[in-house]
Amino acid sequence: MAIKKIARNLCEPCSLRVGVGCPVAESCHTDAIRLGEEGFPYIAYADDCDSCFLCSLDCPNGAVEVSARMALPLLTKC
Numbered sequence: 557m558a559i560k561k562i563a564r565n566l567c568e569p570c571s572l573r574v575g576v577g578c579p580v581a582e583s584c585h586t587d588a589i590r591l592g593e594e595g596f597p598y599i600a601y602a603d604d605c606d607s608c609f610l611c612s613l614d615c616p617n618g619a620v621e622v623s624a625r626m627a628l629p630l631l632t633k634c
């Protein structure tokens with residue numbers, strides 16, 4: 557799983573959610589995130605997330621937590 561959570565406590569007062577609408581669901585090209593009641597985003601299909609990080613970049617409040625799907629290669633000295 558790559559997308560880990562969307563912090564509801566940060567979304568509650570979000571001016572984007574109550575104004576133009578939360579942008580993160582539209583950011584998601586895999587449909588892992590959807591919009592629920594009252595414009596709250598929720599994780600619908602976590603296994604489909606490919607860790608593109610667009611949703612976390614589009615949230616101005618840091619509400620979306622995503623981790624890398626694969627471990628980064630270890631850096632070694634030449």
Ligand code: SF4
Binds near residue numbers: 562578579
């Ligand atoms: S995910 Fe970010 S932009 Fe969307 S409602 Fe929550 S805080 Fe606002």
Ligand code: SF4
Binds near residue numbers: 584588605
């Ligand atoms: S990291 Fe990318 S694929 Fe994963 S939920 Fe966010 S926008 Fe969708």
